[in-house]
Amino acid sequence: MEKTDEEYPITINGIINNLKSYGIFAERKSVYSDIELLRNFGLNIICIREKANHYFIGSRKFEMPELKLLVDAVQSSSFITYKKSEELIKKIGKLCSIHQAKILQHQVIYIRYNKGHE
Secondary structure, eight states: OOSOBTTBOEEHHHHHHHHHHTTOOOOHHHHHHHHHHHHHTTOOEEEEOSSSOEEEEOOOSSOHHHHHHHHHHHHHOTTSOHHHHHHHHHHHHTTSOHHHHHHHHHGGGGHHHHSOOO
């Protein structure tokens, strides 16, 4: 959920390496079955069929334009402090991939012009 999106798909080897970084050791076959289980439970996992298949989360609760709208609303609200705005924008960033969250974080810079540091 946090490492993939349409622009940043991941291979099975990438999934295995990411799991390994968390201390979880998995085999290819188990990852394939886990992906299928997640699909059966309703997670929209897209596979781009290539020599090495690439996977990403196809749809999320919020699309990027909606998240940008939420960030804009937080930024423009005069009753939300600068510090609270930063916190809320970080939480909004958890609703998308880390790559998309970076795009949202670029908008944080502009808060300084709209709100003073509290």
